[in-house]
Amino acid sequence: MNGERPLRSVLYVPGIRERALEKIRELDVDALIIDLEDSIAPEMKPQARENACRAVSAGGYGFRQVAIRVNSRGTRWFEDDLAAVAAAGPDIVVLSKVEAPDDIGEAHRLLRSAGAAPGLQLWAMIETPLGLLDLSEIVREGRKQPDNRLAGLVLGTNDIAKDTGVLAGDDRAAMVPWLLNAVLVARAHGLSVFDGVYNAFTDMDGFVRECAQGRQLGFDGKTLIHPSQIALANRLFAPADEDVAEALTIVEAFALPENADKGVITLGGKMVERLHAMSAKRLIAIDAAIKARGSFA
Known part of the structure; x- marks a missing residue:
C-alpha cells in the first residue's frame, strides 16, 4: 500500500483539456489520473499525450499524486504512451484494461527499456471479465518482476458492468463478490485498491451511499469524474x-x-x-x- 500517503480521492482528468490540467493544481484532491484512453478520441490521442506529459514535466502539483493512464496493450498507442510517460516522470502509470499476467510483464519491460525512474509505480485497471478472473495471477506477475512497480488496483466498474451484462443496481449487490475479491487480492499483496466511479455526479446522496459501501468493502479511496465529488470522498474515506x-x-x-x-x-x-x-x-x-x-x- 502507499505508506503514509492518503489516497481517498482520485480524480480523472482528460489529457486533451489543457485548462483542466492547469486547474487541477488547485484542487484538494489526493491523486489525479490524467487520461489518455477512454475520454480521448482516436485522432486526438497524440495531442492528449503531449499535453499530459508537458503538464507533468512542468510540475506544480504539490502534495497530489499524479498518474497518467495510458492506452491498453495491443493498441497502436501503448508503446509510445509508455515511452513518453516514462520520460515525463509522473508518480504513477495507470495501465488500462489489464487482462493477463503478461500485460503487467510487458509494461515492466517497456518501462525498463525506456529508462523509467525506479520510483515510478504502476496501477492496474481491472475492468474486464478476464481481468477479474485472472486477478491473482496478474498481481503475482508484477511481484515477480525485479523492479516490481505494481502498487495499486483500480476497479473500472462501468466497463465491468458493460462487458458482463450485470445490472449493478443502486446497491451494486451483483458486483460485490468481484469488488471484495479485488480488495482481498490487493490486501494479500500489499497493494492500494480504489473503487470505481459514480457517474451521476449531481446525485450527492447516491454518491455518499456508494462511498460508504466502498469504505465498508475495504477500498482505500474512490475514483472520481467531477471535482464536486472530491470533498465528500475526502471526508468519507478519512480515518474516523x-x-x-x-x-x-x-x-x-x-x-x-x-x-x-x-x-x-x-x-x-x-x-x-x-x-x-x-x-x-x-x-x-x-x-x-x-x-x-x-x-x-
Missing part, C-alpha cells in the same frame, strides 16, 4: 476519530516494556495481535498526513 483513538491505544499498549516481546495482548477485553499494531501505525500516519496538510479547497 474513534478509529484513530483506538489505533493510538493499540500502539501505546504494544510499546509498553512488558509487551515488547508479545505477539498478542489483551486490550479492553479483546485479543489484539501485533499485526493490528502495524495497521494502527499506518492509520495514525495517514490521519496525521491529512491533518498536517489542512484544506486546499
Whole structure:
C-alpha cells in the first residue's frame, strides 16, 4: 500500500483539456489520473499525450499524486504512451484494461527499456471479465518482476458492468463478490485498491451511499469524474476519530516494556495481535498526513 500517503480521492482528468490540467493544481484532491484512453478520441490521442506529459514535466502539483493512464496493450498507442510517460516522470502509470499476467510483464519491460525512474509505480485497471478472473495471477506477475512497480488496483466498474451484462443496481449487490475479491487480492499483496466511479455526479446522496459501501468493502479511496465529488470522498474515506483513538491505544499498549516481546495482548477485553499494531501505525500516519496538510479547497 502507499505508506503514509492518503489516497481517498482520485480524480480523472482528460489529457486533451489543457485548462483542466492547469486547474487541477488547485484542487484538494489526493491523486489525479490524467487520461489518455477512454475520454480521448482516436485522432486526438497524440495531442492528449503531449499535453499530459508537458503538464507533468512542468510540475506544480504539490502534495497530489499524479498518474497518467495510458492506452491498453495491443493498441497502436501503448508503446509510445509508455515511452513518453516514462520520460515525463509522473508518480504513477495507470495501465488500462489489464487482462493477463503478461500485460503487467510487458509494461515492466517497456518501462525498463525506456529508462523509467525506479520510483515510478504502476496501477492496474481491472475492468474486464478476464481481468477479474485472472486477478491473482496478474498481481503475482508484477511481484515477480525485479523492479516490481505494481502498487495499486483500480476497479473500472462501468466497463465491468458493460462487458458482463450485470445490472449493478443502486446497491451494486451483483458486483460485490468481484469488488471484495479485488480488495482481498490487493490486501494479500500489499497493494492500494480504489473503487470505481459514480457517474451521476449531481446525485450527492447516491454518491455518499456508494462511498460508504466502498469504505465498508475495504477500498482505500474512490475514483472520481467531477471535482464536486472530491470533498465528500475526502471526508468519507478519512480515518474516523474513534478509529484513530483506538489505533493510538493499540500502539501505546504494544510499546509498553512488558509487551515488547508479545505477539498478542489483551486490550479492553479483546485479543489484539501485533499485526493490528502495524495497521494502527499506518492509520495514525495517514490521519496525521491529512491533518498536517489542512484544506486546499
